[in-house]
Amino acid sequence: MTEKKVRVRQAEPKDVVNICKLLRQGWNEQTVEYAPVDDLRGYKWILGILEQGFIAVADLNGRIVGAACASPFQPSWSTVWMLDVEFLYVLPNFRRDGIAASLTKAVEGFADKFNLPMIFIMQTGDKPLVKDRMMKIAGWQYAGGTFVRQRNGKEQETDNGDKAGD
Numbered sequence: 001m002t003e004k005k006v007r008v009r010q011a012e013p014k015d016v017v018n019i020c021k022l023l024r025q026g027w028n029e030q031t032v033e034y035a036p037v038d039d040l041r042g043y044k045w046i047l048g049i050l051e052q053g054f055i056a057v058a059d060l061n062g063r064i065v066g067a068a069c070a071s072p073f074q075p076s077w078s079t080v081w082m083l084d085v086e087f088l089y090v091l092p093n094f095r096r097d098g099i100a101a102s103l104t105k106a107v108e109g110f111a112d113k114f115n116l117p118m119i120f121i122m123q124t125g126d127k128p129l130v131k132d133r134m135m136k137i138a139g140w141q142y143a144g145g146t147f148v149r150q151r152n153g154k155e156q157e158t159d160n161g162d163k164a165g166d
Contacts, residue, residue: 004060006094008102011055011067016046018064019055026089053083056106058090058099066090068103070110070118083111085120 011019020042027037046069049055053071057064069087074080085107090099111118 006058006060006065006097006099006102008056008058008099008106010106011050011057013047013050015055015057015064015067016043016050019046019057019067019069022064022067022089022091023087025091026087049086054107054110056103056110058094058103060094065094066099066103068100068107070107072116081116083107083114083116083118085118088120 020037020039023042023046024037024039027035046055049069049071053069055067055069058066067087067089068085070083070085072081073084075082085104088100088103090103108118
């Protein structure tokens with residue numbers, strides 16, 4: 001019987017399609033209509049991060065079960081470069097295994113190597129516990145959130161039929 005051990009490693013070009021599948025699945029879990037994934041644009045985006053930034057993947061015997069993508073950016077108002085954790089997703093069946101923390105640590109290691117501060121804008125939809133867990137991770141501080149206004153200002157209903165914000 002083969003032992004199932006998840007290994008966090010730096011992504012390679014061969015991982016692009018599987019990372020994009022994770023990106024799509026992550027956005028499909030959102031309860032807020034937000035920036036749908038276009039596969040071709042997703043592939044280009046991921047390849048660009050591989051070239052200029054850092055992607056860590058959680059590999060289970062060749063199966064990618066999670067990924068964290070981070071790219072360097074410089075705010076328009078600053079001379080400082082930062083590392084933006086643009087995407088972190090772990091398949092639901094692997095979320096209690098510490099994989100998200102391992103992926104985050106891998107990206108933090110990359111940031112530390114280049115002495116870069118990091119930013120992580122998290123899209124948690126209506127799952128505030130995810131935000132609360134992130135705020136407990138050592139070294140991170142909460143600096144605000146993302147608000148989304150739907151097209152034409154339409155209110156979005158939650159899973160239980162209530163309108164968001166009620």
